[in-house]
Amino acid sequence: MNDRFLKACRREPVDCTPVWMMRQAGRYMAEYRALREKYTMLEICKQPELAAQVTKQPLVHGMDAAILFADILLPLEPMGASFEFAKGDGPVIHEPIKTEAQIDKLVVIEPEEGLGYVMEAIKGLKKDLPVPLIGFAGAPFTLASYLVEGGKSTNFLKTKRFMYEEPAAWSKLMGKLSEVVRRYLHKQIDAGADAVQLFDSWVGNLSPDDYSEHVSAHVAHILKDVEKRGVPVIHFGTGTHSLLELQREAGGTVIGLDFRTPLDVGWEKVGPDRAVQGNMDPTVLFAPPEIAKKHASRVLDRAKNRPGHIFNLGHGILPETPVDTVKAVVDHVHEKSAR
């Protein structure tokens, strides 16, 4: 198995910088769009052979890791909060959380109950995958934001109001989510995941004080425990420039950096005892390949071939991204960083 991704996560020397891209399986690939003609997103997630097939699709670009095809929202359904992916609108939670009574009804599931298909997909993939497999889950703040807003949000007003007005109910909600996520990541590792990533995509909307008061203990509940398994644990968020030190404290052997923080500045905040993952702006992939490569070089220059850098985008790849530029950037990262 190509193990340069795992080596970099452990800050060991590598022959060249490993690369993968968040949301690397998805709509920018014709093979994925073809499958989506026949199946919905959730149907693909719930059929292990299809999920495995989609997980492998982006490996043609030379990625050094695969990320399981699934979604951070999947655990919400067996917990009792049903949702759908509405065409063009993103996720829609059928009954957004407004009251403590609704939180009391959420079930702290064992992941086998209702999420067994995820572990089946991992087991199937592990039979012949040529690169490490990354499992993942959503972090409690990001999941709570979908539950309370009912879908995507720009200012997180409902979520923050709930957090400020009903701190005890908020803590109960975060406690339930973090316990489910903790169990779920353990089960993914049991099934064979070589690394796991916690997506706290929207946490950067909080001030450091609010993060400390209302979020970090719940993230630590997950990460400090899962880290004991000895597999790399990637802790990712966006808009986190002022949270990086706090995120580092909450846990993660690898810290994800978004594109708003220069990689070396972010690494300084994260500290030399952690690896970093990132952080090219995903929109750069829409520029001519030569420009995209220049931007990739800038990220590599800031990493200076120090052990412990995994090249990635600063956030997920966008649906219309030109495939040829993806491939050109992957090859360029490998060539330019060759030791």
Ligand code: CP3
């Ligand atoms: O990275 C991968 O290739 C693995 C698959 C993956 C998906 N979602 C598939 C998906 C991963 C890791 C996720 C994580 C996820 N899901 C996050 C965190 C990552 C991030 O970008 O911050 C979030 C916030 C979600 C919630 C979610 N799922 C949203 C907001 C949407 C709609 C987005 C959109 O652009 O329509 C989804 C649906 C979703 N999840 C799609 C895919 C490929 C699109 C489904 C489709 O229509 O085919």
